[in-house]
Amino acid sequence: MPSNKFFNRSIISIRDFTIDDFAYLFDLTDKIQSLTSNERGEIAKGLILGYIFYEYSTRTRLSFESAMASIGGRSLGISNIDSSSIMKGESYADTIKTISLYSDVVLIRHPSDGSSRYASEISDKPVINGGSGSEEHPTQAMLDIYTIFKEKKRINGLSIGIVGDLKYGRTVYSLIYGLSTYDVDIHLVSPSVLKIRSESIDDIPNNIKMFHHTELTDDLLKKLDVIYVTRIQRERFPDLQEYKKIQGLYTIDENILKRSKPDVAILHPLPRVDEISPSIDNTTNAVYFKQASYGKELRSALLSALLHENPF
Amino acid sequence: MPSNKFFNRSIISIRDFTIDDFAYLFDLTDKIQSLTSNERGEIAKGLILGYIFYEYSTRTRLSFESAMASIGGRSLGISNIDSSSIMKGESYADTIKTISLYSDVVLIRHPSDGSSRYASEISDKPVINGGSGSEEHPTQAMLDIYTIFKEKKRINGLSIGIVGDLKYGRTVYSLIYGLSTYDVDIHLVSPSVLKIRSESIDDIPNNIKMFHHTELTDDLLKKLDVIYVTRIQRERFPDLQEYKKIQGLYTIDENILKRSKPDVAILHPLPRVDEISPSIDNTTNAVYFKQASYGKELRSALLSALLHENPF
Amino acid sequence: MPSNKFFNRSIISIRDFTIDDFAYLFDLTDKIQSLTSNERGEIAKGLILGYIFYEYSTRTRLSFESAMASIGGRSLGISNIDSSSIMKGESYADTIKTISLYSDVVLIRHPSDGSSRYASEISDKPVINGGSGSEEHPTQAMLDIYTIFKEKKRINGLSIGIVGDLKYGRTVYSLIYGLSTYDVDIHLVSPSVLKIRSESIDDIPNNIKMFHHTELTDDLLKKLDVIYVTRIQRERFPDLQEYKKIQGLYTIDENILKRSKPDVAILHPLPRVDEISPSIDNTTNAVYFKQASYGKELRSALLSALLHENPF
Numbered sequence: 001m002p003s004n005k006f007f008n009r010s011i012i013s014i015r016d017f018t019i020d021d022f023a024y025l026f027d028l029t030d031k032i033q034s035l036t037s038n039e040r041g042e043i044a045k046g047l048i049l050g051y052i053f054y055e056y057s058t059r060t061r062l063s064f065e066s067a068m069a070s071i072g073g074r075s076l077g078i079s080n081i082d083s084s085s086i087m088k089g090e091s092y093a094d095t096i097k098t099i100s101l102y103s104d105v106v107l108i109r110h111p112s113d114g115s116s117r118y119a120s121e122i123s124d125k126p127v128i129n130g131g132s133g134s135e136e137h138p139t140q141a142m143l144d145i146y147t148i149f150k151e152k153k154r155i156n157g158l159s160i161g162i163v164g165d166l167k168y169g170r171t172v173y174s175l176i177y178g179l180s181t182y183d184v185d186i187h188l189v190s191p192s193v194l195k196i197r198s199e200s201i202d203d204i205p206n207n208i209k210m211f212h213h214t215e216l217t218d219d220l221l222k223k224l225d226v227i228y229v230t231r232i233q234r235e236r237f238p239d240l241q242e243y244k245k246i247q248g249l250y251t252i253d254e255n256i257l258k259r260s261k262p263d264v265a266i267l268h269p270l271p272r273v274d275e276i277s278p279s280i281d282n283t284t285n286a287v288y289f290k291q292a293s294y295g296k297e298l299r300s301a302l303l304s305a306l307l308h309e310n311p312f
Numbered sequence: 313m314p315s316n317k318f319f320n321r322s323i324i325s326i327r328d329f330t331i332d333d334f335a336y337l338f339d340l341t342d343k344i345q346s347l348t349s350n351e352r353g354e355i356a357k358g359l360i361l362g363y364i365f366y367e368y369s370t371r372t373r374l375s376f377e378s379a380m381a382s383i384g385g386r387s388l389g390i391s392n393i394d395s396s397s398i399m400k401g402e403s404y405a406d407t408i409k410t411i412s413l414y415s416d417v418v419l420i421r422h423p424s425d426g427s428s429r430y431a432s433e434i435s436d437k438p439v440i441n442g443g444s445g446s447e448e449h450p451t452q453a454m455l456d457i458y459t460i461f462k463e464k465k466r467i468n469g470l471s472i473g474i475v476g477d478l479k480y481g482r483t484v485y486s487l488i489y490g491l492s493t494y495d496v497d498i499h500l501v502s503p504s505v506l507k508i509r510s511e512s513i514d515d516i517p518n519n520i521k522m523f524h525h526t527e528l529t530d531d532l533l534k535k536l537d538v539i540y541v542t543r544i545q546r547e548r549f550p551d552l553q554e555y556k557k558i559q560g561l562y563t564i565d566e567n568i569l570k571r572s573k574p575d576v577a578i579l580h581p582l583p584r585v586d587e588i589s590p591s592i593d594n595t596t597n598a599v600y601f602k603q604a605s606y607g608k609e610l611r612s613a614l615l616s617a618l619l620h621e622n623p624f
Numbered sequence: 625m626p627s628n629k630f631f632n633r634s635i636i637s638i639r640d641f642t643i644d645d646f647a648y649l650f651d652l653t654d655k656i657q658s659l660t661s662n663e664r665g666e667i668a669k670g671l672i673l674g675y676i677f678y679e680y681s682t683r684t685r686l687s688f689e690s691a692m693a694s695i696g697g698r699s700l701g702i703s704n705i706d707s708s709s710i711m712k713g714e715s716y717a718d719t720i721k722t723i724s725l726y727s728d729v730v731l732i733r734h735p736s737d738g739s740s741r742y743a744s745e746i747s748d749k750p751v752i753n754g755g756s757g758s759e760e761h762p763t764q765a766m767l768d769i770y771t772i773f774k775e776k777k778r779i780n781g782l783s784i785g786i787v788g789d790l791k792y793g794r795t796v797y798s799l800i801y802g803l804s805t806y807d808v809d810i811h812l813v814s815p816s817v818l819k820i821r822s823e824s825i826d827d828i829p830n831n832i833k834m835f836h837h838t839e840l841t842d843d844l845l846k847k848l849d850v851i852y853v854t855r856i857q858r859e860r861f862p863d864l865q866e867y868k869k870i871q872g873l874y875t876i877d878e879n880i881l882k883r884s885k886p887d888v889a890i891l892h893p894l895p896r897v898d899e900i901s902p903s904i905d906n907t908t909n910a911v912y913f914k915q916a917s918y919g920k921e922l923r924s925a926l927l928s929a930l931l932h933e934n935p936f
Contacts, residue, residue: 037416041358041384046665048693050686059410062362062388066414069360069386072665074693076686090895093902098683098894101917102690104661270410271402278405293413349728353670353696371722374674374700378726381672381698582722583714590717605725 044073050103051077067299356385362415363389379611668697674727675701691923765798788854
């Protein structure tokens with residue numbers, strides 16, 4: 001097994017990781033699932049995940065808390081900085097410094113680009129970016145790619161569609177950068193008002209083939225091995241009619257499945273609203289709940305690797 | 313020892329359980345109290361209780377968290393769904409499904425009847441009803457009956473008074489259904505405006521003797537082995553005068569104790585306001601704090617039985 | 625090693641402790657830091673810290689949660705009593721009694737003097753005062769004195785300056801009473817409107833030398849081995865100009881350090897606003913983050929001693 005490159009390391013951007021890093025992490029994620037809960041519960045005994053959420057994210061918080069708990073560690077922190085009046089007037093640097101003194105690893109969610117990188121320079125302990133600014137959510141991208149790998153048994157050679165709001169969703173950018181370390185075709189499908197910000201994907205290596213679409217045509221659907229769906233938020237549209245029209249065009253349902261490859265895998269970072277019809281939840285194509293479940297497993301493995309040079 | 317019928321089973325309604333189930337659980341509750349904290353702390357190592365409270369209930373949440381912690385497990389979740397904006401727009405089914413992926417057992421408090429039953433059909437893990445709708449709070453009824461059993465060394469043959477607001481308190485209905493598996497006399501005492509909803513006790517077996525009263529008369533008090541007191545909420549009365557009159561009539565104090573059996577046991581699900589005078593807290597009749605304490609023990613035993621076929 | 629006087633004992637006021645108690649606790653704090661996280665994580669297995677905060681204090685809560693987690697225990701409770709509607713109408717006594725039934729040790733933060741003492745009479749478990757009224761915050765004082773001891777290798781014979789808002793800061797009073805068990809010079813430095821309340825230090829033994837100042841003069845700075853800085857809150861000043869003038873006079877920065885003893889130790893209970901310039905954070909004089917870190921260690925040791933006669 002290759003050596004652990006995650007030990008004592010901050011997880012700031014998906015761009016900081018290589019294909020070998022992913023391979024190591026995915027392998028560890030497989031292995032942790034074969035432990036008994038008793039064995040797992042020994043890994044992080046007496047160790048603490050400290051978190052600060054400058055934006056609400058119940059799902060990210062619970063996924064990490066669950067991951068940490070399953071390896072025997074504890075989580076503590078501030079789930080909503082607004083409700084923590086005592087911190088008022090304190091600098092961001094002091095808050096980060098303090099939480100790092102109480103913890104063995106620090107999780108931060110913050111609306112600003114660069115907030116996690118800066119935190120990692122201040123913190124005494126490794127920092128995990130739990131979503132920052134408009135582009136970075138590295139652990140989400142890791143679990144998305146892990147999910148594709150588990151479903152398809154490979155990443156290279158796949159055609160992957162990313163559908164919905166590509167302009168505002170930070171997970172999309174992290175996912176594309178993560179996928180760009182592999183040899184894949186990426187098909188970006190969005191209404192023109194929600195097109196990906198071209199300046200944000202400028203740094204992607206040229207060898208990656210990216211195609212832009214505005215519709216889920218039969219031609220395209222026949223190609224896709226994976227469809228990664230994101231939420232389209234009503235607030236992005238000044239006109240409700242316009243929203244409804246687009247929402248309808250992109251909803252993944254039985255009709256879309258019929259026109260797709262039989263084994264197409266449907267992913268979604270959740271929560272969903274209307275982007276995927278619940279009527280397909282019980283098909284083998286629906287992978288989004290499995291994906292959420294892998295989030296717990298991958299984060300357990302990641303935390304184990306961060307905390308111990310020889311994780312287990 | 314009889315086999316564990318609780319393993320991997322959802323706890324939805326008190327009506328789903330038999331007198332043998334209660335006997336098994338009460339026995340396990342006795343046994344768990346004889347373990348050292350160190351032994352207890354091994355039972356649920358690496359295991360997680362996920363909770364979602366669609367209604368506030370600090371007491372139920374803390375009692376379960378405490379139970380889970382004492383057996384070495386962790387609790388995580390959402391203590392107030394309102395404050396969790398990220399969940400907005402997500403369906404109840406998706407929220408339940410997601411929390412079940414992060415947990416080994418799921419606790420739900422919800423204002424609607426049937427919410428827990430529905431959740432148990434969606435969840436990948438056993439569901440515990442932590443109070444739903446107008447009638448169900450099964451674990452409260454279990455601990456109430458356990459408390460009576462511990463105090464009186466039997467249930468059969470007892471005369472049990474249930475006093476106060478019998479119309480709106482969901483614990484009352486669960487308790488009556490739970491007691492109906494035994495051979496007891498039940499005396500229901502309430503002002504007529506807070507009388508029990510007859511349609512809600514229609515399914516109770518005929519063999520149970522239920523008597524309706526509007527006052528705590530000397531005759532009645534002489535009969536009762538147990539008085540189970542519930543809160544009378546001021547909001548139920550349009551007229552403050554009316555409220556005060558009734559509140560006064562039902563308050564359990566030294567005067568009531570003097571008129572009762574010397575060994576009458578006073579129970580209350582807590583929190584209390586004025587229904588029981590603090591002046592009797594130190595009498596041997598006052599069992600309500602012991603009852604809260606048994607809540608932790610019984611829930612520890614219940615969680616152990618849910619999580620392991622051979623609990624400990 | 626002297627016997628454990630903390631076992632099963634409530635921590636209400638710094639005045640209840642002797643110099644020998646401090647010596648025992650400081651020794652235990654040193655020792656706990658030499659354990660592995662695995663060894664530490666066994667100390668409080670299956671044990672619970674229950675907390676109730678009638679005032680917000682994220683820092684005190686996280687420090688205790690972190691301490692309890694690092695010794696393998698769990699924390700649960702109410703971080704803000706306002707948000708806990710279920711408790712409304714319940715008496716303080718009933719709330720304390722109930723939380724004590726769910727816990728092995730109870731932590732309380734409360735705005736009223738005497739609230740913790742009263743709680744310790746009701747609670748079935750030892751109570752820790754996490755800050756009460758205008759004068760008491762015993763564990764903060766313990767960690768402050770421990771920090772001085774670690775930095776200076778002694779307490780006796782030191783000259784200690786306490787600077788800033790001496791009128792309203794409860795930590796100041798606890799610190800002075802704690803220090804009064806040693807042989808030290810205490811220099812109190814504040815603007816006259818924020819002078820220490822003389823009635824609150826009336827009980828301090830006469831042997832302690834206390835000096836009052838309104839400025840950090842060169843003469844004074846040359847004497848001080850330790851400068852303990854507290855926050856000056858803008859709200860205390862009707863006039864913004866007045867506030868700014870005073871704030872400027874007391875800010876600890878490079879200029880102050882130049883005029884001080886080369887090895888002066890700067891302490892602050894945190895959070896800071898402008899009282900200490902971040903430009904000195906990386907000097908060896910800046911001890912305030914180390915102090916926060918000692919908070920976790922000392923509280924781990926204290927909790928261990930409260931919970932076990934032979935802590936580890």
